[in-house]
Structures are given as structure tokens and as C-alpha cells.
Amino acid sequence: MTTLSIAQIVPCTEAEGPGRRFALWFQGCPLRCPGCCNPEFLPFQGGQERSLADLVAEIEQARNQGIEGITLLGGEPFAHAAGASALAREARRLGLSVMVFSGYTLPELRQSPTAAGLLESIDILVDGPYRRDLPDTKRRWIGSTNQNIHFLTDRYRADDPCWKQRNTLEIRLDSSGLTVNGFPALHAKEFWKGSFPHA
Ligand code: SF4
Incomplete structure (x- = not known):
């Protein structure tokens, strides 16, 4: 049975890519x-082990409620390449896009013997390490200016106005606890820990 190590799921968000998306860290x-x-989300210990079938069922439910795609984030999706590629293929089968x-950079991934399966199921890849000394204030959803947006299929376009809109932050409180996603997630988390510097 294929299992995936999951840090967080937000079943429907507008803060992690175009349209409404199922986001999985x-x-x-x-x-x-x-x-x-x-x-x-950096240690490989912790998190929740979820079966592929269970996650696909959850994504299908989100699809039926109107999401247009899934977004995989980290942790590092390519460090979970086997499970991530299986999940991405299932999302595609359901008619959903994959971001x-x-x-890692795309050239690095193209050299990797384990990355090909996931790469071939991706519509949008945002690549490269986060550089806090190069904050990106122009492109929505992108952390730093060294990172590139690769349109690996023709499902999305670089000239879509969505890339120029302002970033958003989503905060949810439900029976499973508090989740914060979107930008600037770090500041929001510090706020909720009570250590947010005064603006
Ligand atoms: S920002 Fe860097 S260290 Fe943090 S999850 Fe992404 S790749 Fe890993």
C-alpha cells in the first residue's frame, strides 16, 4: 500500500495557486x-501517514465541491517523489491541475533519477530554494525572486492576471485546530504564537 507522510492539508484554498485548490504539505x-x-515541516519524523487511496478520496470530494487543482508543497515534494507522483497522476485522472x-531547480530535477515521474504530471512548477534576502513583492504566491515559475503544460499561462494579484493569507480554526496558509505565513504564525513584532 502506498502511503504518504503529510504535514498539513487544506482542502480548499485560494492562497496556494490559481483558482481554488486542494493544498497538501x-x-x-x-x-x-x-x-x-x-x-x-522539515523533519522527516512526525506528520501523519495517509494512504494514497484515502487522499485520493479526499481530493475527489474536494473536486466535487469545485476545486480546479491540487498544490503540493513542503517539506519538499520531490523528497517524497514516489507518493507525490502517484497522487499527482490520480489528480490528473480526476481532471485536476497540479502545481x-x-x-530544487528544474535543471537539478531533470538530472535526478527519481524526479521524472512527478515532473511529467505537473502543470506549474515553482522551483528553487527560498532566499529571504530576495523577497518577491511582484509575483503572487512566489517567495523570492530567484525562484522561477515553469509552465510545463499549456493549461495555465504566464500572462494570466492572477499572477499579479495581491497575496492572501488564510486562517482557519476548526475542531482539528488552527491552520495558517498563504503569504506571509511566517508572520502570521509568529502572530498566533504571540511574538508578532508590532507593525
Ligand atoms: S523553503 Fe527550503 S527548507 Fe523550507 S520547505 Fe521549502 S525547500 Fe525546504
Whole structure:
């Protein structure tokens, strides 16, 4: 049985890519970008083991409620390549688009013997490590200016106005607890921990 190590899921968000999307954060990243906004998602221990079938059922339910795609984030999706590619293929089968944020660059991924399966199921890849010294204030959803948006299929376009709109932050409180996603997630998390610097 294929299982995936999951840090967080938001079944419907507008803060992690075009349109309404099912967002899934993997638990575990081998990179250590200074200023990473998800430090709790870096260890490969912890998180929740979920079966592929269970996740696909949850995505199908979200699809039936109107999402247009899934977004995979980190942790590092390519450090979970087997499970991530299986999930991306299933999302495609359901008619959904696939967006992935990776700390690796596309040339690095094209050299990797394990990345091909996931790469071939991606519509939009945002690549490269997060650089806190190069904050991106112009492109929606993109953390730093060194990162590139790769349109690997013709499903989305670079000239879509969605890329120029302002970033948004979503805060949810439900029976499973508090989730914060979108930009600037780091500041919001600090706020909720009570250490947010005064504006
Ligand atoms: S690749 Fe992403 S999750 Fe990994 S350390 Fe860098 S910013 Fe954090």
C-alpha cells in the first residue's frame, strides 16, 4: 500500500495557486533554506501517514465541491517523489491541475533519477530554494525572486492576471485546530504564537 507522510492539508484554498485548490504539505525536507516559513515541516519524523487511496478520496470530494487543482508543497515534494507522483497522476485522472513548489531547480530535477515521474504530471512548477534576502513583492504566491515559475503544460499561462494579484493569507480554526496558509505565513504564525513584532 502506498502511503504518504503529510504535514498539513487544506482542502480548499485560494492562497496556494490559481483558482481554488486542494493544498497538501509533505512532512520532511532535506534542504534548510534560512527563513523557511515551515520549519515544523522539515523533519522527516512526525506528520501523519495517509494512504494514497484515502487522499485520493479526499481530493475527489474536494473536486466535487469545485476545486480546479491540487498544490503540493513542503517539506519538499520531490523528497517524497514516489507518493507525490502517484497522487499527482490520480489528480490528473480526476481532471485536476497540479502545481508543485520545490526547493530544487528544474535543471537539478531533470538530472535526478527519481524526479521524472512527478515532473511529467505537473502543470506549474515553482522551483528553487527560498532566499529571504530576495523577497518577491511582484509575483503572487512566489517567495523570492530567484525562484522561477515553469509552465510545463499549456493549461495555465504566464500572462494570466492572477499572477499579479495581491497575496492572501488564510486562517482557519476548526475542531482539528488552527491552520495558517498563504503569504506571509511566517508572520502570521509568529502572530498566533504571540511574538508578532508590532507593525
Ligand atoms: S525547500 Fe521549502 S520547505 Fe525546504 S527548507 Fe527550503 S523553503 Fe523550507
